[in-house]
Amino acid sequence: MSDAHLPFDTAFLDRLADVAIGTGLNLQPGQQLVLTGAAETLPLVRRIAVAAYKAGASVVTPILSDEEITRARYMHGHYECFDAAPAWLFAGMGQAYEANAARLHVSSENPMALSDMDPAKVGRASKANAIAYKPALEKISSFAINWSIISYPGRAWAKLVFPDLSDDEAQAALAKALFAASRVDVPDPVAAWAEHNAALATRRDWLNEQDFAALHFTGSGTDLTVGLADGHLWSGGAAKAKNGITCNPNIPTEEVFTTPHAARVNGTARASKPLSHQGSLIENIEVTFENGRITKASASRGEEVFRKLIATDDGAARLGEVALVPHASPISESGLLFYNTLYDENAACHIALGQCYKDCLIDADGISDEALDARGGNSSLIHVDWMIGSAETDIDGITQNGDRVAVFRAGNWTD
Amino acid sequence: MSDAHLPFDTAFLDRLADVAIGTGLNLQPGQQLVLTGAAETLPLVRRIAVAAYKAGASVVTPILSDEEITRARYMHGHYECFDAAPAWLFAGMGQAYEANAARLHVSSENPMALSDMDPAKVGRASKANAIAYKPALEKISSFAINWSIISYPGRAWAKLVFPDLSDDEAQAALAKALFAASRVDVPDPVAAWAEHNAALATRRDWLNEQDFAALHFTGSGTDLTVGLADGHLWSGGAAKAKNGITCNPNIPTEEVFTTPHAARVNGTARASKPLSHQGSLIENIEVTFENGRITKASASRGEEVFRKLIATDDGAARLGEVALVPHASPISESGLLFYNTLYDENAACHIALGQCYKDCLIDADGISDEALDARGGNSSLIHVDWMIGSAETDIDGITQNGDRVAVFRAGNWTD
Ligand SMILES: [Zn+2]
Ligand SMILES: [Zn+2]
Ligand SMILES: [Zn+2]
Ligand SMILES: [Zn+2]
Numbered sequence: 100m101s102d103a104h105l106p107f108d109t110a111f112l113d114r115l116a117d118v119a120i121g122t123g124l125n126l127q128p129g130q131q132l133v134l135t136g137a138a139e140t141l142p143l144v145r146r147i148a149v150a151a152y153k154a155g156a157s158v159v160t161p162i163l164s165d166e167e168i169t170r171a172r173y174m175h176g177h178y179e180c181f182d183a184a185p186a187w188l189f190a191g192m193g194q195a196y197e198a199n200a201a202r203l204h205v206s207s208e209n210p211m212a213l214s215d216m217d218p219a220k221v222g223r224a225s226k227a228n229a230i231a232y233k234p235a236l237e238k239i240s241s242f243a244i245n246w247s248i249i250s251y252p253g254r255a256w257a258k259l260v261f262p263d264l265s266d267d268e269a270q271a272a273l274a275k276a277l278f279a280a281s282r283v284d285v286p287d288p289v290a291a292w293a294e295h296n297a298a299l300a301t302r303r304d305w306l307n308e309q310d311f312a313a314l315h316f317t318g319s320g321t322d323l324t325v326g327l328a329d330g331h332l333w334s335g336g337a338a339k340a341k342n343g344i345t346c347n348p349n350i351p352t353e354e355v356f357t358t359p360h361a362a363r364v365n366g367t368a369r370a371s372k373p374l375s376h377q378g379s380l381i382e383n384i385e386v387t388f389e390n391g392r393i394t395k396a397s398a399s400r401g402e403e404v405f406r407k408l409i410a411t412d413d414g415a416a417r418l419g420e421v422a423l424v425p426h427a428s429p430i431s432e433s434g435l436l437f438y439n440t441l442y443d444e445n446a447a448c449h450i451a452l453g454q455c456y457k458d459c460l461i462d463a464d465g466i467s468d469e470a471l472d473a474r475g476g477n478s479s480l481i482h483v484d485w486m487i488g489s490a491e492t493d494i495d496g497i498t499q500n501g502d503r504v505a506v507f508r509a510g511n512w513t514d
Numbered sequence: 515m516s517d518a519h520l521p522f523d524t525a526f527l528d529r530l531a532d533v534a535i536g537t538g539l540n541l542q543p544g545q546q547l548v549l550t551g552a553a554e555t556l557p558l559v560r561r562i563a564v565a566a567y568k569a570g571a572s573v574v575t576p577i578l579s580d581e582e583i584t585r586a587r588y589m590h591g592h593y594e595c596f597d598a599a600p601a602w603l604f605a606g607m608g609q610a611y612e613a614n615a616a617r618l619h620v621s622s623e624n625p626m627a628l629s630d631m632d633p634a635k636v637g638r639a640s641k642a643n644a645i646a647y648k649p650a651l652e653k654i655s656s657f658a659i660n661w662s663i664i665s666y667p668g669r670a671w672a673k674l675v676f677p678d679l680s681d682d683e684a685q686a687a688l689a690k691a692l693f694a695a696s697r698v699d700v701p702d703p704v705a706a707w708a709e710h711n712a713a714l715a716t717r718r719d720w721l722n723e724q725d726f727a728a729l730h731f732t733g734s735g736t737d738l739t740v741g742l743a744d745g746h747l748w749s750g751g752a753a754k755a756k757n758g759i760t761c762n763p764n765i766p767t768e769e770v771f772t773t774p775h776a777a778r779v780n781g782t783a784r785a786s787k788p789l790s791h792q793g794s795l796i797e798n799i800e801v802t803f804e805n806g807r808i809t810k811a812s813a814s815r816g817e818e819v820f821r822k823l824i825a826t827d828d829g830a831a832r833l834g835e836v837a838l839v840p841h842a843s844p845i846s847e848s849g850l851l852f853y854n855t856l857y858d859e860n861a862a863c864h865i866a867l868g869q870c871y872k873d874c875l876i877d878a879d880g881i882s883d884e885a886l887d888a889r890g891g892n893s894s895l896i897h898v899d900w901m902i903g904s905a906e907t908d909i910d911g912i913t914q915n916g917d918r919v920a921v922f923r924a925g926n927w928t929d
Contacts, residue, residue, distance in 0.1 A: 152590035157598035175567035183572035191606025
């Protein structure tokens with residue numbers, strides 16, 4: 100398992116590891132690190148471990164998955180076993196975050212890994228995992244600790260993005276795209292990230308000043324009014340976790356985002372890109388919202404998976420996030436479809452079904468479920484982003500007085 | 515990470531996976547499986563996952579380590595961080611075993627992985643890990659659940675065993691030796707294991723009938739009287755865990771073993787093979803026991819690691835296991851030194867420092883620490899086996915009346 104076989108310059112992995120530990124996590128001396136990813140990502144995971152220990156990590160614990168092992172369950176597992184989950188591992192992770200461990204995920208997954216498996220088994224296993232993972236996820240979604248996600252060019256994923264290239268050429272091409280989007284192909288990645296974070300902060304601060312009541316999206320089959328939660332807060336780029344550490348949860352990130360009002364979303368939305376969800380591809384989603392809830396849903400592919408997803412619980416059919424990304428973002432301009440939410444959501448305006456980020460609400464620390472609900476914050480076992488933005492997207496901000504302010508025209512910020 | 519590069523016939527991995535799940539664990543439908551090993555062992559781990567799911571496992575969770583990541587800590591970690599441990603992961607494992615998960619470890623470690631690292635750091639980290647792992651280990655050492663260990667021919671390990679061969683040749687040679695010792699190179703591995711288990715049971719039952727007060731080992735620099743615990747029980751081969759499942763904790767296994775009396779060991783013992791302990795090699799150990807405790811210790815290599823080991827706690831300088839293995843065992847007859855306790859301990863009579871197996875005591879279920887102590891059962895954070903048997907080993911059993919019964923002569927059973 101040496102690096103000799105990799106069809107790209109591994110110096111970029113060293114820089115990506117430094118960005119992950121420095122900019123992504125801003126890992127502090129004495130912190131433990133829970134490091135998740137596929138075994139295929141070891142060339143990067145090893146470099147991240149080195150960077151973490153140099154930064155003073157006390158223990159780095161890799162939790163490595165493997166696509167073949169995951170598939171083996173759906174191929175050979177007994178039917179009655181799909182409601183089980185490794186609750187013990189998720190409980191342990193929750194305990195780690197409780198004790199202020201940082202969390203980094205290296206994303207390299209083949210978005211199609213489970214597309215040929217029985218959707219009923221996938222749905223049951225996903226729900227069981229979501230229930231068991233909830234306490235640990237809560238530490239992440241409430242931003243209790245510094246966390247981040249970065250990507251590695253996995254070979255199966257690369258072949259999906261570049262089906263006409265050879266295995267090696269595809270992995271090299273995906274590597275080039277990921278390194279560029281992650282800003283590690285410039286002479287000083289850390290300085291590039293500081294500049295980019297400052298630009299995102301300017302957008303975020305302007306939106307917070309406006310305090311819009313709602314956003315109205317039109318274009319490409321979407322005509323959707325997204326009410327915003329009472330006392331919503333916009334986030335974007337670097338942000339301070341509750342443990343006091345300022346980190347960048349997504350590498351790359353191009354979005355500013357906030358918490359919509361779970362009962363004030365009306366109209367129709369059409370997905371502008373396919374959604375890759377837990378190994379299945381869902382294409383051409385079209386939904387109708389009435390008073391926050393999806394009342395009609397269809398998809399040209401993966402409709403059953405999508406229907407199961409929004410039936411997970413009551414909050415799964417309501418919004419927990421709305422995010423603005425200009426069509427001129429570098430990821431969008433690459434023209435590539437990554438079949439990976441971390442990338443595709445940073446190429447287009449998007450909405451997320453399910454759990455909201457409490458961090459995107461003023462004074463929501465320790466808020467009760469009832470109070471969260473009253474302000475419009477959605478609760479769910481899921482949080483799934485999908486893309487509605489395109490070169491045709493127009494967005495108006497609707498002020499608390501009902502006035503309209505142009506925010507996006509033809510896919511980009513108006514200024 | 516395909517199997518194409520492996521320099522041995524992977525059909526043996528399929529059979530080893532079947533032996534691990536069938537004979538080793540006897541995994542039952544609905545059980546979860548905690549599956550630990552190095553990332554390098556994925557070709558076997560994947561097959562084990564398939565065999566486990568076919569047997570009805572509900573969830574198989576691989577926890578994969580990596581030598582480079584482990585080494586990164588000792589090379590780059592800050593000095594003040596070596597008393598930390600991933601307590602959250604071990605707590606999770608304990609919770610899994612509490613819920614009746616089975617546990618399988620795939621051993622492939624390079625015994626020299628940490629030999630060039632600072633022994634002070636290695637000692638501190640080992641102790642921190644031992645303390646954090648204790649509750650989970652207790653489920654294993656008390657035989658609460660079905661568990662097993664098998665081996666995979668790791669490349670660095672293979673080069674240590676076969677230093678004069680090329681990388682591929684060495685791995686092929688180690689693979690051949692491991693497959694033979696694990697009885698997967700015969701037409702019907704499961705039948706071969708049933709026959710072998712029956713032979714071990716005959717030895718075990720004879721020793722239990724004798725109810726010796728002590729064993730007296732002589733030969734090759736050893737002259738040691740090992741008193742046995744009051745109401746000790748001999749074990750060997752397949753055994754029934756407290757969850758009711760009969761399993762083979764070690765694949766391979768050639769030993770019958772019991773619990774010595776922690777205060778009744780006297781004389782001198784000299785190691786007949788090097789001991790590989792957590793990445794360091796300890797050679798030519800010589801110790802003197804007085805009333806159960808080591809009062810003098812030396813080693814020609816790794817003496818500092820050995821001294822730290824026996825200073826872990828009070829029980830670390832006392833015995834928790836004594837085991838009989840004939841010099842004529844297949845592993846011994848291979849003539850190879852494996853630098854791996856699972857193999858070398860099954861080539862020679864051995865003793866273990868540290869924690870005793872409560873399962874090797876009559877009526878010890880839920881026994882209090884005081885009662886265990888009164889019967890001679892040792893307690894410690896460690897359990898480390900090392901080899902004292904050779905072709906010259908004679909063993910007398912000393913009966914409760916003080917009579918002597920010949921048990922071993924010239925390294926083998928007298929009958
Ligand atoms: Zn988003
Ligand atoms: Zn999101
Ligand atoms: Zn033993
Ligand atoms: Zn032992």
